[in-house]
Amino acid sequence: MDFDRDKFKKLVHYICEQAGGLDFGSTKLNKCLWFSDTIAYLKLGRPITGERYVARQFGPVPFDILPVQRELVREGKIAVGEPSAEFDNREFMSQKKADASEFTQDEIGIVQQVIHFVCCEHTARSISNLTHDRLWKLAAIGEDIPYEAMFIARPGEIDEHDVSWANRELAGG
Numbered sequence: 413m414d415f416d417r418d419k420f421k422k423l424v425h426y427i428c429e430q431a432g433g434l435d436f437g438s439t440k441l442n443k444c445l446w447f448s449d450t451i452a453y454l455k456l457g458r459p460i461t462g463e464r465y466v467a468r469q470f471g472p473v474p475f476d477i478l479p480v481q482r483e484l485v486r487e488g489k490i491a492v493g494e495p496s497a498e499f500d501n502r503e504f505m506s507q508k509k510a511d512a513s514e515f516t517q518d519e520i521g522i523v524q525q526v527i528h529f530v531c532c533e534h535t536a537r538s539i540s541n542l543t544h545d546r547l548w549k550l551a552a553i554g555e556d557i558p559y560e561a562m563f564i565a566r567p568g569e570i571d572e573h574d575v576s577w578a579n580r581e582l583a584g585g
């Protein structure tokens with residue numbers, strides 16, 4: 413996958429803008445990015461940004477998230493509220509209108525559904541637990557989780573076509 417850093421940065425900003433005011437911290441931002449890219453990969457045949465996702469203790473995390481967050485803060489596009497208590501979230505808020513012109517309608521639709529799912533239907537803990545699935549368990553902490561691994565997350569029946577394909581592959585082509 414080719415990583416489009418500029419598009420990733422715009423996606424981070426867009427998600428912060430759209431999710432503002434929804435108890436939106438690091439966990440939910442990371443999960444919105446993960447689900448947006450992986451669902452796009454499954455539905456559209458390509459991720460939105462091509463970002464690398466790394467297995468961390470609490471699930472997949474975008475490899476480039478921290479430098480991109482710092483850039484967005486320096487540029488005055490987002491603000492990051494520091495937690496006031498030990499277990500409070502670090503809140504992300506957009507300070508300027510996000511540029512969504514680079515995203516297709518399909519991509520925006522996926523991102524909007526993901527934001528609703530992550531931010532309106534889950535707490536940070538519940539969405540984190542949801543990503544502790546068999547994909548996350550395939551990678552050791554610090555290892556990349558390849559997009560292609562998403563296919564094992566989709567349950568399906570093995571049919572005669574699948575068996576024929578496997579036999580041809582085993583026979584050498």
